[in-house]
Amino acid sequence: MNRIDRVTGSALGPYQSAVIRIGFSATWLLFLLREFPNRHELYGPDGPWSWDMAQQLIAGNGAFTALMWSDGRVWFEIVYAAAVVTSALLMLGCRTRTMSVLFMIGVLSLQNRSIFMGDGGDNVIHLMSIYLGFTRCGQVWSLDARRAARAREDDIGPTDVVGPLLWWLAGLGLSVITFMGVVSGGWLVVFWGLWAVQGLWWAVNRRDPYSELRQLLDVIANLAHNAALLVIMAEACLIYATAGWYKIQGSRWQDGTAVYYPLHLDYFSPWPALGDLLASHGLMVMLVSYGTVAVQVAFPFTLFNRRVKNVLLIAMMCEHAAIAVLLGLPFFSLAMIAADAVFLPTAFLRRLGGWVARTRGGVFSRTVGVSTVPGPRAAESPDQAHVGFTP
Numbered sequence: 001m002n003r004i005d006r007v008t009g010s011a012l013g014p015y016q017s018a019v020i021r022i023g024f025s026a027t028w029l030l031f032l033l034r035e036f037p038n039r040h041e042l043y044g045p046d047g048p049w050s051w052d053m054a055q056q057l058i059a060g061n062g063a064f065t066a067l068m069w070s071d072g073r074v075w076f077e078i079v080y081a082a083a084v085v086t087s088a089l090l091m092l093g094c095r096t097r098t099m100s101v102l103f104m105i106g107v108l109s110l111q112n113r114s115i116f117m118g119d120g121g122d123n124v125i126h127l128m129s130i131y132l133g134f135t136r137c138g139q140v141w142s143l144d145a146r147r148a149a150r151a152r153e154d155d156i157g158p159t160d161v162v163g164p165l166l167w168w169l170a171g172l173g174l175s176v177i178t179f180m181g182v183v184s185g186g187w188l189v190v191f192w193g194l195w196a197v198q199g200l201w202w203a204v205n206r207r208d209p210y211s212e213l214r215q216l217l218d219v220i221a222n223l224a225h226n227a228a229l230l231v232i233m234a235e236a237c238l239i240y241a242t243a244g245w246y247k248i249q250g251s252r253w254q255d256g257t258a259v260y261y262p263l264h265l266d267y268f269s270p271w272p273a274l275g276d277l278l279a280s281h282g283l284m285v286m287l288v289s290y291g292t293v294a295v296q297v298a299f300p301f302t303l304f305n306r307r308v309k310n311v312l313l314i315a316m317m318c319e320h321a322a323i324a325v326l327l328g329l330p331f332f333s334l335a336m337i338a339a340d341a342v343f344l345p346t347a348f349l350r351r352l353g354g355w356v357a358r359t360r361g362g363v364f365s366r367t368v369g370v371s372t373v374p375g376p377r378a379a380e381s382p383d384q385a386h387v388g389f390t391p
Contacts, residue, residue, distance in 0.1 A: 011225040014139035015349035016342045020232065021137035022091055023338025024128050025103060027121075029087035031331045032080070042110075042117050043067065044076045049114045058112065062185065065112035066105060069182045079109055090132075093142020098166050100137065101194060104129040121332030124339055127235060133194070134228040136221060141353060164202065170195055229342070236339045237300040240316075244296030253293055256286035262327060270328035278326065292319065303343070313343055 006012070032039075040046040051071040058068055066079050083106030090099040107129040111118055118126075138144040174191055177183050183191070201221075204214045252258035262268045263275035278284060295315050302309040317337050324333035 007226055008219045008222055011136040011139060011222050013229050013342070013346075014136075015141070015346055015353070016344060017135050017137040017225070017229060018093070018139065018141040019341040019344065019349065020128065020338060021093070021096065021100075021132060021135075022141065023341055024125055024132065024335065025087045025091040027331055027334040027338060028103075028107060028125055028129075029084065029091060030334070032084050032087065039080055040073075040076075043080070043113045045071060045073060047114050047117075049116060054113055057115070063112040064105075064108050064183070064187045066109040067113040069177075069180075079106070082106060083110060093138045093144050095163070095166060096136075096138030096142055096144050097198060098163075098170070100133045100135070101191075104133045119329070119332055121329070121335035124239070124335045128232065128335075128339065131228045131232050131235075134224045136225045167195070167199055167202065171199075232339070232342050236342060237303070239336075239339070240296040240299050244293055244298075247293045247296070253289060256289045259289045259292070260285045268327040268329075271326065275326055291315075295319070306345070309343065310345065313340060316340055 011017075035042055041048075045051060051068075054065075055068055057063075058065060067076060069075065082102070086099050086102040086106050090096060090103045107125060111122055111126050174195060178188060178192075197217075201214075201217050204211065204217060208214065247253040247258070250258065252261065260279050263279045269275050278288075295312055299309075299312050299316065302312050317340055320333040320336045320340075324330040
C-alpha cells in the first residue's frame, strides 16, 4: 500500500526529470544554433529531400510535421525560430507544461521533414521529446518552481495571468489548424486532449484547490509522469542492450579491433593526431572495444545493484565524452548523457544543485560588489541593533 501511495501521491524523480529536461532541450538548442547557417539545406526548401517527396512520405507513415502545412520560406523561418525559442524556455523551466508540448512539436516538425538528415542522437531526442510532454519536469531547477516558491512564501493565491492566456492562444491555434484540416487523426486527438486536460486542471485549481477532483487530477498527472519516467528508463536500457548484443555478433567486435576503424575515417576524425595516437596502441584499442560491449550488455542488469550501476554509469558517460571528442559527435554524446542522467542518484543531484547555486551566488555577489557602490547606512533603532543580516 505504501508503494501505491508513493506512485500515485507524488511525481517521482523530480531531479532526474529536471536533468532530462535541461539536457535534451539544451542539446537540441545547441544543435539548432550550430546548424542555423545550414538550416535551409537540412530541413528547409533547399534540401535534397524536397517538399513533394516529404509530403508523399508523411502521407504514407502518418508522421507529424508542421512544415508540411506550407512550402514557403517564411513559414519555415517561423517554425525554426519557434523551435529555438521553445527549447530555450524549456531549458530554463519557464511554463514547462506548455513548452514541453511546443518543444515536442518543434522536434517532430523539423526531424520528420527530412528523416534522412539525423543520426542516433536525433532518434533519442525524437523519442524523449514525446515522453517529456507527459512528465512534470519543472518541479525543481526551473523558473516555474521559483515562482511557485515565492507564491507560497508570500501566501498568494492562484493569480496567474500568463498561463490562461497561453491556454487560450493554444486553443485558438488548435481551432485554426482543425478548421484548415492540416492535422487529423490521432495527433489532433492528442493535442486537443492535452489542451482540455490542462484547462480542466486550471479551472478546478482556481475554484477549489483542495477538492477531491483536484486530488484526482493530481493522481492522474503523477501516474502519467511516473509512467513516462519508467518508459524513459526502459528506453535507455533498450538502447544499450540492443547496441551491445548487436556488437557481439560483429566479427570486428569479437576480435577487439572495431574501435580502430572509425578512428581512421575522415568523417569521424576532427583530431586526426589524437585518433592516430589511440589507434597506435593495440592493447588500448582491444580494451576499449571489449569494454564498450561489456558495459552496454551488462548495464541493464546492474540496475538491481546501486553501487555497480553508478560505476557503469560513470563509465558510459566517460565513453560518450570520448566519442564527442575523438569522433566529432558532440550532439549524439550529449543526448546519450542526458538519457543516462535519469539513473543518477538523487543525493548526487542535490549536491550538484547546491554547488551550482553557491557558485552562481558567489559570482553574482562579486559582480555586484565590484560594479556598485553601497549607499549610506541608515541609522539603527534600538530594536535593530542586534539583528543579524539576512540575505
